[in-house]
Amino acid sequence: MKFGPVPLERAEGAYLAHAVHTGARRIAKGKRLDAADIADARAAGLAELVVAALESDDxxxxxxxxxxxxxxxxxxxxxxxxxxxxxxxxxxxxxxxxxxxxxxxxxxxxxxxxxxxxxxxxxxxxxxxxxxxxxxxxxxxxxxxxxxxxxxxxxxxxxxxFGRRRVAFIQTTLPGTSAKLLAKTAEVTEARCAALGLAAWREMRCAHTANALAAVLAETADADIVLISGASAISDRRDVIPAAIEQAGGAVLRLGMPVDPGNLLCLARIGTRPVIGLPGCARSPRRNGFDWVLERLWAGLDVTGADIACMGAGGLLADVPRTEPRRAAMIH
Missing domain, CATH: 3.90.1170.30 (Pyrimidine nucleoside phosphorylase-like, C-terminal domain)
Structure with missing residues (x-):
């Protein structure tokens, strides 16, 4: 491509590089110049125009x-x-x-x-x-x-x-667990799933014990995805939710993720069914690491522990309030 100023008599057929005004008319940048354009430019007192002229292989x-x-x-x-x-x-x-x-x-x-x-x-x-x-x-x-x-x-x-997915949503409870909190968590989680394409929604509740949760998990065979919101955050692979999943014949693929908010997510599988132990932040509609995993599963993608391990770059989500770390005591 040739580019630069040329006399008006050589500009026809080329593309105008910069818009020009010719009296009341404006010739736009990128226009392929014709005889009328050249005449207007000449009438406006212009002697040359900056143009781009295509060559044979352009x-x-x-x-x-x-x-x-x-x-x-x-x-x-x-x-x-x-x-x-x-x-x-x-x-x-x-x-x-x-x-x-x-x-x-x-x-x-x-x-x-x-x-x-x-x-x-x-x-x-x-x-x-x-x-x-x-x-x-x-x-x-x-x-x-x-x-x-x-x-x-x-x-x-x-x-x-995104496909149409059937979801089993389990909430565990402890003495004193707020009914209002349970209702709000169910509302937020169902809305999250509905936005992706929900085919069926089934909510279940049980006591926050491994035995009770394992029994409920046995009733989720008709679900495509199982979500568990615990009354208490998961802090170890031997905690209630991971233990219940294993008791129900499943396997924990990953506990914890390098995404904040969302660190305390548990990814598991029972047979072919993905199971997610929700981090506490999933009670909020604000975007968090749970969304990253849920969306991939909803799109029919396999999610492994190795996949979650690769989510750290960009995993510190912006515009999210964070708890300030405890400061070390000053030594005098």
């Missing part, structure tokens, strides 16, 4: 953006028509965005002229939401460069759609 910014966006948009995603060198990629339905991070980096390493930006990996997206955008920086880029970047971009993005 792709216009819109064509390049469309090519790259179409390659990057995998299942569950659609590349929208380009404009001004930009093509957005949107979600076809509600789900989680899956991103090949290293491949995105490889696309952007091709050349500074080609950019692909996305939401964070595993970000939830609503139907029609923009999850990624391609922006071509100059007015044109060489076609071989664009096709190479598009080949690197193929399959780097896809959407895991």
């Amino acid at each position: 792709l216009h910014e819109d064509a390049a953006a469309a090519l790259l966006a179409s390659a990057a948009a995998g299942p569950g995603l659609t590349a929208q028509p380009p404009a001004h060198g930009r093509a957005n990629i949107v979600a076809d339905t509600a789900g989680l965005l899956l991103v090949e991070t290293a491949a995105i980096d490889a696309v952007n390493a091709h050349n500074e002229a080609v950019t692909l930006g996305t939401l964070a990996p595993f970000a939830p997206a609503a139907k029609g939401e923009i999850v990624a955008t391609v922006k071509i920086i100059p007015f044109a880029v060489p076609e071989p460069l664009t096709r190479s970047a598009a080949n690197s971009a193929r399959g780097v993005l896809r959407l895991a759609p």
Whole structure:
């Protein structure tokens, strides 16, 4: 691509680099100049214009953006028509965005002229939401460069759609547990699940003992996901909730997660059923580590202890009130 000021007689057919005013008329940036544009510029006293002129192997910014966006948009995603060198990629339905991070980096390493930006990996997206955008920086880029970047971009993005899930929700109680607290926790948790696509909801309650909870867990075989909100926070693998899960024939995959709020989450499985022991912060609708795990399960993704171990980068969630750590006593 050639770029720079040229005399008016050589500007026709090129793309205007910067908007210009010719009396009462404004010629927009990026317009392909025609004879009328040149005549208006001349009448306004201009002798030259700054333009971009495509060469034989160049792709216009819109064509390049469309090519790259179409390659990057995998299942569950659609590349929208380009404009001004930009093509957005949107979600076809509600789900989680899956991103090949290293491949995105490889696309952007091709050349500074080609950019692909996305939401964070595993970000939830609503139907029609923009999850990624391609922006071509100059007015044109060489076609071989664009096709190479598009080949690197193929399959780097896809959407895991949220399904319809049946949930068994168990709350354990101790003497003095507030009925108001139980009702509020159930309301918040059901709303969380309903936002993702709830097929059925069953709430159950039992005493906060391993035996009582194990007995209730035996009644959840018809659920896709089992959620347990304990009357007391889980503090050890031998505590009530992990012990009850094992007593019911399950296995604890991970106790604790490097996400705050959400540290005291318990991830387990009974047969093929995922079981989550909720952290105390899940009583609030504010986003926390529980949402990260629940959304992946709702999108049909397997979640392992190793997956949770990898959630630390970015796991300190912003704009969340935190308890101030106890200060060490001053030594005199």
